Amino acid sequence: MKHPSLPGAAVVAALTLLSAPALAERVTVFAAASLADALAEIEAGFEVETGLEVAASLAGSSALARQIQQGAPADVFISASTAWMDALEKDGLIEPGSRFDLVGNAIVLITHGRGAAPLEIGPDTDLAGLLGDGRLAMALVDAVPAGIYGKAALESLGLWSAVEARVAQTDNVRAALALVAAGEAPYGVVYATDAAAEDAVSVVGAFPADSHPPIVYPAAAVAGRANPAATVFLAYLRGPEARAAFERQGFAVIAD
Incomplete structure (x- = not known):
């Protein structure tokens, strides 16, 4: 697959790690419902920049985490709570080293x-x-x-x-x-x-x-999915285009 020009070094680096046969054309993202508007904007930019498709499932973080625990085919999880991400990590369902704090809210x-x-x-x-x-x-x-x-x-x-x-x-x-x-x-x-x-x-x-406790949204790759496109998407979330989209929707960006 030929990819258009990319927004940042992190995404470029992620793509260079992927051979053409290994690169899936779709990344499935489970994300907190409160991210709906920001994620819609980010999806559009990501798909144009990378040629990859995003399939997003939006719901309460608790429902999404339970679906992942039951084997739902998510590549990336973005939770509105560190507790639910902690639960999946404890179960061995989060790819080691992929987790980071993305945004904050009020x-x-x-x-x-x-x-x-x-x-x-x-x-x-x-x-x-x-x-x-x-x-x-x-x-x-x-x-x-x-x-x-x-x-x-x-x-x-x-x-x-x-x-x-x-x-x-x-x-x-x-x-x-x-x-x-x-x-x-x-x-x-x-x-x-x-x-x-x-x-x-x-x-x-x-x-x-x-x-109340600090409102932090962590993001991570789901373990065992073997979809390298998840790495590309997570890199994009930390880039300038995603940062601008989150800020336009009122989120406080934590990821650097």
């Missing part, structure tokens, strides 16, 4: 519609009062990273007990965002990047960074 409180008055989120925030008779949309609070981070923040601020029974849990953070965007839930807890991608919601406030 969690925010959103409401339906535009132009909502901002507030400072803290121990005195009357979140239950804000909800009225409505529900608080969140990703699964004991499994999906966005929900885990959100619950940790609410517990840290002493707000969880007042709203716990009124949380509408969804399979992933984009589904929680959709509930608020549609007006089916008056408020929700999502990533800052998700809120920025949806015109039908507004950010009420950001949760203090010290109220």
Whole structure:
């Protein structure tokens, strides 16, 4: 296969390691749902630059990790939680030496519609009062990273007990965002990047960074797949084009 001009030395180096017969034409990427917009942009650039195809599966990190544990054919995993990547690494399902921290994020409180008055989120925030008779949309609070981070923040601020029974849990953070965007839930807890991608919601406030564990997205190759194209894709994720795409979507780039 003839490849067009490439964006960086890391991708060039990755490609030179691959013989033509060994280079698969597709790389299958399992990625956290919150990466949807950034990854769509990155996929397009990667395919043009390398001639390789990306097949992306987007869902909650917990669901994707479990699928990999059950033998799903993923070449690359990008998690919204270090814990789920740790679990796969412990099971021997991550290619040694391929893991790195990719981007960071923040969690925010959103409401339906535009132009909502901002507030400072803290121990005195009357979140239950804000909800009225409505529900608080969140990703699964004991499994999906966005929900885990959100619950940790609410517990840290002493707000969880007042709203716990009124949380509408969804399979992933984009589904929680959709509930608020549609007006089916008056408020929700999502990533800052998700809120920025949806015109039908507004950010009420950001949760203090010290109220929850750092939000870090690690990326790695899945062990045992024998698809060298995964190395090319991971190299591209660390390059300038991917960095720019992540930053446009509001992520804090960690990878260098």
